[in-house]
Amino acid sequence: MSDHIVKAYDEDLANLKTMLAQMGGLAEDHLAKAIEALARRDTKLADYVIAQDEKIDALELQLEERAILTIAKRQPMARDLREIMVAIRIASDLERIGDLAKNIAKRSHAISEALPRKLATGLTRMGRLSLEQLKDVLDAYTTTDDAKALEVWRNDGELDALYNSIFRELLTYMMEDPRMIGPCTHLLFGAKNFERIGDHATNIAENIHYLVSGQTMREERPKKDTTSTTTFDSLNER
Template structure:
């Protein structure tokens, strides 16, 4: 894209992009640490995640202020307008991802016993899938890579499927022995958080689509989360 005649306009938009890149990097780190903390029951790392969430919140506010100021000063249109609107929306998705990572980390404290191996593997897989989704969507945003964004958008289905199977598995453990309920509930929330993070990455992918094509994505998002209909059947 050619530069604006007013150079300061370019630097306004560049500042926004830089802030978003910083925010995205921080969110990735937070998510990685939250997953590690939960699976290794590392409370020190968990606390670090919890305390650093403020930084994401602060960055989101700063991005919003910068975006509003740019709108007020420049009355952006067309691509510039989309760029700024998308920056606001993406920053809010990243902020929510940060909250979910924090909430996942918090549950480390409540887990006193080691995770059953199968479950630990499932959660770890879900964690790395969510991490990959976040990383890919942020790369796609930075590079304005629509194909990559659409890959993320479609891959959310896999994350949902994995969540379904973990959900089932946790239900089974709880039915087997009520003493598992406390642990499993926390893990269930952890898994739900990761599934929600996946949803936010698809939001970001949709915003990349809007940024590039100027249109919202037409089709419905691929959804595979069926846990809202699952019941524990006592046999």
């Protein structure tokens, strides 16, 4: 590329990165607020998260369009092209994280009932772990830190393990007190949402690795959510 085009391309890329940083900041903020809304049973805060989600959606569309235009205009190759592809993919994961935070905020309305604090505490712990994963992976992207991305990728197993234990705990609780089935179901879906947020952070980590190395992750993903095949015989025998 000529000097002029290189400069224009660098500007375009810096622009994309700024938009992605904005999206990341919003996703982090909404997730933190959704967790707080859940923990403090704060429906106003939940409503704020629900109302703000469309900002992230709009940013994703904008970023995607600009990214595609940049590719069409500048015809970047190799690492430059990878940089833009990765930005598009990360934007899509952040948009989904925003959706999931919105969903958690919605559920916090229904959860603010007569529910034992202990159960909600497990869920907020899961929420905080997912938030940490998101923060760490955004840091890893900003500093292009492959080792840190790999750490996030490995830590996802912890979130899955926590999900499994909360899942079992909630089912046991529902069996003991069927009046709690309604609110507990919301907690179950909420827990699943946090688990999915962890998956998206893992996706982002994989994309950072791809960006840095040009290679996809070769190890098996540390998938430890086994709840979809649990038959609960042991629980039913109680």
